[in-house]
Amino acid sequence: MPGTILLTDHPWPEVEIETAAFASAGFELVADSIETPEGKHVEFLVDRHDPVAIMTCWAQVSAAAIQRPTSLRIVARMGVGLDNIVVSAATRRGTWVTNVPDYCVEEVSDHAIAMLLSLWRGINAMDRSVKAGQWNPASARLERVSEKTIGIVGYGNIGRATARKMTRGFGCKVLVNSPSLLRQHVAGTQLADRSVVADLATIQQNADAIVFHAPLTPQTRHLANDVFFAGLARRPLLINVSRGGLVDNDSLIRALNTGKIAAAGLDVIEGEPAPPASVTARSDVIATPHVAFTSAASLLELRQRATQEVLRVLRGEAPRHPCNQPVTL
C-alpha cells in the first residue's frame, strides 16, 4: 500500500529524518516549504498529491482538505494543540487524528520560566541599557522570586512541570487551574507538587505572575480580555507560551498602559507570523517567535515520534496518541 504523505510545513530546515523513515516503508514524502501555507494552499496540495496521510505543524487543515483525498488514513499534528485541524471532519470520514503530547514538556516549561526570570531580574531591559553604554544600577527594580505567587492556567504535562520547578526549585507559592482539576478537587486542595488548586478569580486576586499553559479552544479564546485584566489585583506578569489566541492583543496593550499588569512575556501572539509591533516593540514586552517547544532534543523527538505514529497507522495498527475515535475504520 504505497502512497504519498503530505507534510504541509516544517519549522526546521530539512526533512531528512522523515523522508528516510517513510522511504524505507515504501512511502513518498512531499514536503512543502518551511513557511506556513494558507489553508487554501493546503487544499491545493491535497488535490495535487492525493495523500494517504497529512502531517501538519502550523498549517490549517480544513474540512475540505480532509474530505478530498481518495484514502486519507491519518492527520498527524506535529505538536500538541489541535486548533489548526478540523478534527470532526476527520472523525466523520474515518480518519485518525493524532498529536505528540509528550515531547516538549521540559522546553515549554523552561521557556516560560526563562521569561518570568528575565522580567523579574530585568535581564532584557538592563542588557539593552548596558549595550547602549549606560551603567545604571540605581535604576534597577528587581524582584526576589521565592516570595512570589505564580498562577498557572492549564495543568497538563507542561503546567505540571512549571509548577514543580517553581515550588521545589524556587520555593514559590503556585496556584493551578484547569477545568479538569476543578472537577477532581475542591479549590484550595494542595497537590503532591505543593501547588494549590484555585479558581480563576483566586489567581486573579493573588498571583504575581500568570502563566498560560492551556490549549486554545472556543472556551479559552481571548481568555485574557478586558474583563480578565480588570480583575487582576497585584499587577502581575503575564506569560503566554501556549497559543496567541488566548490573549486579546488590544486588551493586553490597554492592561500594560494602565498598569493592570507589569509586563508580558509572549512566545505566541495573535497575528503571528506577523504580530503587531504595537505589542512586540514595547519595552515591557519580551517576545520570542513561537519557539518555546524547540530544542535539538525536542525537535528530534517530535519528528521521530510523529513519523512513527503515521507509519503505525499506515501499517494498520492503532495510533499511540489518538485524538479522535473515527466513526468507520
Added chain:
Amino acid sequence: MPGTILLTDHPWPEVEIETAAFASAGFELVADSIETPEGKHVEFLVDRHDPVAIMTCWAQVSAAAIQRPTSLRIVARMGVGLDNIVVSAATRRGTWVTNVPDYCVEEVSDHAIAMLLSLWRGINAMDRSVKAGQWNPASARLERVSEKTIGIVGYGNIGRATARKMTRGFGCKVLVNSPSLLRQHVAGTQLADRSVVADLATIQQNADAIVFHAPLTPQTRHLANDVFFAGLARRPLLINVSRGGLVDNDSLIRALNTGKIAAAGLDVIEGEPAPPASVTARSDVIATPHVAFTSAASLLELRQRATQEVLRVLRGEAPRHPCNQPVTL
C-alpha cells in the same frame, strides 16, 4: 559618644532609613553621592568628617582612610565581598570590619539562573529579532535545561542556593567546587542537595555552564584566563555574578571568538562602571550593571542590617558578622 558616620556610596536613591536610625541614637550620617567615589576622595571625606564609622558599598577604603580618623570603631561593608577594604589595616588599629553575608542569597542565585535560562532559551537574542520585525522560528538553537550539567565555582550560601534550584527544580546534574569543599570531601562525593563535589578540571571537562559564585581574592583573580578557557570541553555558558576580576576580559573575548564558550552572562565586568564595549556590545554576551544583589526586599534588609551592625558596635557590643579580629579593642 555622638559622632559622624560616613557612608561613602549608595546605589539607591536616598538614605532615609540610615539617617533616621543613626539620628535616633545621636549620630549624624554623612552620605556621599550615589556615584562610587575614587579611593582618594574617600580619604578626603575621612579627613573632612573624622568618622567613628565608615560604611561602604563599592568605594575603596584604603589603609590611609582607615588609619586617619581619631577613633574609627568599624568599617562596615554594605554587601558580602571585602575586596574593596584593606582589612589588615583595620585589624591593626583595632577596628572591626563587618559585612552582611546573608541578605541577597536568593537574588544573586535567581539572577544567575535568569541569565542561564535567557541564554539557553534565546530570550534576549530572539526578543531583539522580533522587535526588529522578524519572526524566524527556524533560526532557533535552543536547549533543554534538564539535560545540562552545571558547574558552580564557589559554594557559600549563594552557590548552595543555585545548586538546590538547578537540581531540585530543573533536574540538572550539578558539580560544585570550592577550596573548603575539597578540604572536607573527596571529589565525587554527593551532597544533600544532590550536587557533586568536583575539582576544577572535572568542571572544565563536563560542564555545559559554569557559574561563578566565588569571592574575589588573590587566588581567584583572573581565574577565567586563557589557560582556563583552553581547558573547557563542552563549549559551556559562562555566568559571572560575583566580581568582575574573576574574569580576564581579553581572554573572555578570545574564548567567545574561538568558540571555547558559547556565550556569557555577566552582572559584573572588570572595568565597571565603564566596562569595555568590546565585551558588552556582543550579541553572545548579556550584561546587567551589577544588580544581581538587588530587589526591594534585599536592599531593605541590607540597609537595615548594616545600620544595626554599626549601631551595635558603637554601643560597645560585638558585631554579629565580624570579618576580622581587631588586635586591640
